[in-house]
Amino acid sequence: MGEAEELLEAVLNDPRVRDMDTVRGCQECGSCVTVCPGARFFGSDKFSPRLIIEMVSNRDADGLRELIDEGIWCCAQCGSCRVVCPRGNDPFAVVLAIREAGEFKVHITPEGAVLPLFHLQAMLDVGTCARPVTPDPKTHPDWGPKWAEIYSNMEKIRTQTISCPELMKLDRAWDTTPEAIKEMRKIWEITGALDHHMQHYPDYIRQIKAKEGFKE
Amino acid sequence: MSRQIVVPREAPDVPFKSTKKFEEYKRFRDELYELAEKGEYKLWRVPEPYIEFETVRGSGLTKKIPMDCLYMHKSCWLSSLFTGAVKSIFYVLDTFGIKYFNDQNQITCTGWAYHGGTACPLETSVTIAARNWHQAYVSNNYLCLHCITSHGMYYDEREVLVHSKELRDKVRRNMDKLGRELIIPEYIPHIHEVIYALRDKIAERAKHSYKGVVAVEHNACHYWKLAPFEVIGGTTPVTLSGLVEALGGQCKRYKEWFSCCGMGFGHIGWYNVGAVSHRYLNRAAGITKMISAKEEVDPDFIIFNDPGCGIVIDRCQWYSDYVMGIKTDIPVLWYSQVAALALGADPYKDVGLDLHIISHDRLLKKLGY
Numbered sequence: 001m002g003e004a005e006e007l008l009e010a011v012l013n014d015p016r017v018r019d020m021d022t023v024r025g026c027q028e029c030g031s032c033v034t035v036c037p038g039a040r041f042f043g044s045d046k047f048s049p050r051l052i053i054e055m056v057s058n059r060d061a062d063g064l065r066e067l068i069d070e071g072i073w074c075c076a077q078c079g080s081c082r083v084v085c086p087r088g089n090d091p092f093a094v095v096l097a098i099r100e101a102g103e104f105k106v107h108i109t110p111e112g113a114v115l116p117l118f119h120l121q122a123m124l125d126v127g128t129c130a131r132p133v134t135p136d137p138k139t140h141p142d143w144g145p146k147w148a149e150i151y152s153n154m155e156k157i158r159t160q161t162i163s164c165p166e167l168m169k170l171d172r173a174w175d176t177t178p179e180a181i182k183e184m185r186k187i188w189e190i191t192g193a194l195d196h197h198m199q200h201y202p203d204y205i206r207q208i209k210a211k212e213g214f215k216e
Numbered sequence: 217m218s219r220q221i222v223v224p225r226e227a228p229d230v231p232f233k234s235t236k237k238f239e240e241y242k243r244f245r246d247e248l249y250e251l252a253e254k255g256e257y258k259l260w261r262v263p264e265p266y267i268e269f270e271t272v273r274g275s276g277l278t279k280k281i282p283m284d285c286l287y288m289h290k291s292c293w294l295s296s297l298f299t300g301a302v303k304s305i306f307y308v309l310d311t312f313g314i315k316y317f318n319d320q321n322q323i324t325c326t327g328w329a330y331h332g333g334t335a336c337p338l339e340t341s342v343t344i345a346a347r348n349w350h351q352a353y354v355s356n357n358y359l360c361l362h363c364i365t366s367h368g369m370y371y372d373e374r375e376v377l378v379h380s381k382e383l384r385d386k387v388r389r390n391m392d393k394l395g396r397e398l399i400i401p402e403y404i405p406h407i408h409e410v411i412y413a414l415r416d417k418i419a420e421r422a423k424h425s426y427k428g429v430v431a432v433e434h435n436a437c438h439y440w441k442l443a444p445f446e447v448i449g450g451t452t453p454v455t456l457s458g459l460v461e462a463l464g465g466q467c468k469r470y471k472e473w474f475s476c477c478g479m480g481f482g483h484i485g486w487y488n489v490g491a492v493s494h495r496y497l498n499r500a501a502g503i504t505k506m507i508s509a510k511e512e513v514d515p516d517f518i519i520f521n522d523p524g525c526g527i528v529i530d531r532c533q534w535y536s537d538y539v540m541g542i543k544t545d546i547p548v549l550w551y552s553q554v555a556a557l558a559l560g561a562d563p564y565k566d567v568g569l570d571l572h573i574i575s576h577d578r579l580l581k582k583l584g585y
Contacts, residue, residue, distance in 0.1 A: 014338070015338065015376050015379065015380035015382065015383050016338070016372075016376055018380075019376065019379040019380040020375065020376060020379050021240075024236075035474065035475070035476075037475065037476045037478050037480070037497060037501045038480075038497070040501075041478070041496070041497055041500045041501060042491070042492060042497070046491070046492075069489075069490070070489050070490035070491070070492055071492075073487050073489040073492045073494075074492050074497075075480075076476055076478060076479065076480030076481075076494070076497060076501075077331040077480060077481060078437035078438075078441065078476035078479075078480070079368065079437050079438065079441040079442040080437060080441055080474075080475075080476055082237075082441060082442065083440070083441040083442075083444055083451065087236065088236030088237045088240065092442075093372070096330075096331070099332070099334060100334075100337055100338065103334040104337050109334050110489050110490075112487060112488040112489040112490075112492075113332075113334055113487055113489050114334055115329060115332060115334050115335040119328070119329065119335070120335070123324060123326060123329060123335075127323040127324060128292045128295075128296075128323070128324045129292040129293075129324045129326065129327065129328035129329065130292040130293050130296045130297075130328065131296055132296040132297060134296065135297075140531075142495065142499065142531075142532075142534075142535045143531045143534065143535075143573070144531075144534030144535065144538065144573065145534075146534065146573045147531065147534075147573055150570070150571060150573070157568075157570055157571060158299050161564055161565055161568070161570065162299045162300050162303055162564075162565060162566070162568040162571075163565075164299055164302065164303045164306070166290075166318050166320070167295050167299045167302060167303075173290065173291070173292040173293070173295035173296045173324075174290050174295050174318075174320070174322075175320050176320055176321070176322075176323060177320045177321050179321065180320065180321045180322070180323050181323070183323070183347065183394060184323045184324075184344070186393075186394065187340060187343050187344055187347060187390065187394070188336065188340060190343075190390055190393055191336075191337065191339045191340040191343055191390060192337070192339075192340075193335075193336045193337060193340040196337075
């Protein structure tokens with residue numbers, strides 16, 4: 001079986017597609033395309049929720065495989081398509097299934113869509129998806145000079161002005177306990193996600209495994 | 217507290233309906249209770265006191281919002297970048313003597329990673345959700361979310377847990393390994409719904425009125441587009457506009473009110489594949505919304521219920537002025553900040569307005585600060 005067929009099979013077997021009946025006969029009304037920010041700002045030739053439903057219902061394996069290279073990453077995961085579809089189709093859930101199958105089953109995620117290391121570290125080292133210091137003005141010049149000013153005074157504003165004991169650390173969104181982080185890592189280990197990221201960040205994952213006593 | 221059905225204010229119907237989804241949701245609710253009876257999991261019912269709101273008007277569907285002993289399920293981005301919005305939540309709850317629990321053992325719902333689809337698979341995310349639900353359950357406080365992405369994600373994950381026996385069995389096994397039990401919440405309330413439920417009480421105790429203040433709203437997609445059957449007002453959510461109106465202000469519609477803000481989980485520059493950059497999407501969609509609001513309404517502020525959307529809108533407006541010379545300057549406020557300002561909270565020490573880019577000076581003057 002080629003990777004395109006493997007991808008299609010994984011998508012069709014995803015519980016969000018298989019068990020929730022998210023793909024039904026599309027009546028080609030295009031309601032989903034009119035509300036889709038991905039289609040609106042990147043162009044419907046690049047991404048169209050209508051075409052995604054069509055590809056899955058027509059079992060178009062090559063079409064899906066091509067989407068992974070660029071188009072599928074246009075989706076903003078807003079769910080506008082879900083609420084407008086008169087047939088009750090759910091392109092939002094199908095996109096999730098395609099991205100996940102591409103990464104975890106067929107291993108064809110393009111480099112620019114792989115989870116960045118700093119993001120993985122936020123989840124596995126401090127237990128939150130973001131940190132106050134994440135959007136550095138050097139990487140976010142489009143947030144303007146006021147943001148750079150706030151960023152350089154972040155600690156002062158947070159600790160001296162808005163004193164809220166639970167939210168005082170700059171390296172995490174809130175003060176999580178070591179036990180909670182341990183449990184987070186254990187969930188990633190028992191569900192196979194930790195092993196999966198070995199291919200992207202071997203040194204970091206090895207370090208976690210050694211620290212927690214997980215077998216490699 | 218006695219049960220009461222609160223019917224949301226009249227609002228224009230949105231021009232779409234999926235009857236299939238409606239029937240599916242009713243079947244899902246039946247199954248949710250049936251499987252709990254069969255012992256597949258423990259159903260976590262909303263304890264008293266609660267208020268029961270009608271969701272989609274005329275559908276007979278309702279959602280229970282707990283009004284005491286709330287488990288503060290915090291948001292990664294709100295707690296990171298808008299600490300004042302979180303402190304405002306505590307300020308409002310403290311004002312009305314509502315008990316809440318801030319748990320340091322809560323971990324992220326992984327929403328950011330899940331919707332990227334390249335970080336953790338469904339099974340990992342659902343196990344983390346079930347772990348957080350159980351963590352809240354054993355604290356004897358009912359789940360109450362600060363984040364809208366958690367709201368949409370938990371709603372979806374609960375549905376897939378009910379529909380997929382295979383996934384349910386896997387998650388139950390994972391929970392056993394953690395020494396925990398599979399608990400599924402009956403409803404997934406968000407803290408802005410609690411503040412909406414308190415709106416008349418807030419108005420009674422308000423030190424600052426919103427009379428003469430005009431707002432626009434942005435209801436987060438992961439609130440009402442993902443879960444319309446568990447949204448107060450259904451496909452015409454009333455929680456944000458209802459709060460502003462109860463406090464004496466006006467909340468006006470603008471053409472782009474439906475549109476996604478373009479957040480797309482790209483604040484941090486993730487996704488640069490070919491010509492696809494989510495930072496571009498952030499700016500393009502955010503600016504388009506704000507131009508529409510400025511030209512049609514020229515509001516004093518825009519009210520949000522989601523951390524991510526507020527960040528995009530607060531951050532993108534400088535760029536539109538810098539690059540295109542289009543000055544919108546619409547200040548951003550979360551529901552909790554709106555309520556706390558009405559109750560007389562300090563705009564900086566409590567509400568944290570100095571963490572925002574767009575200035576609130578004009579609004580504060582109108583409010584009498």
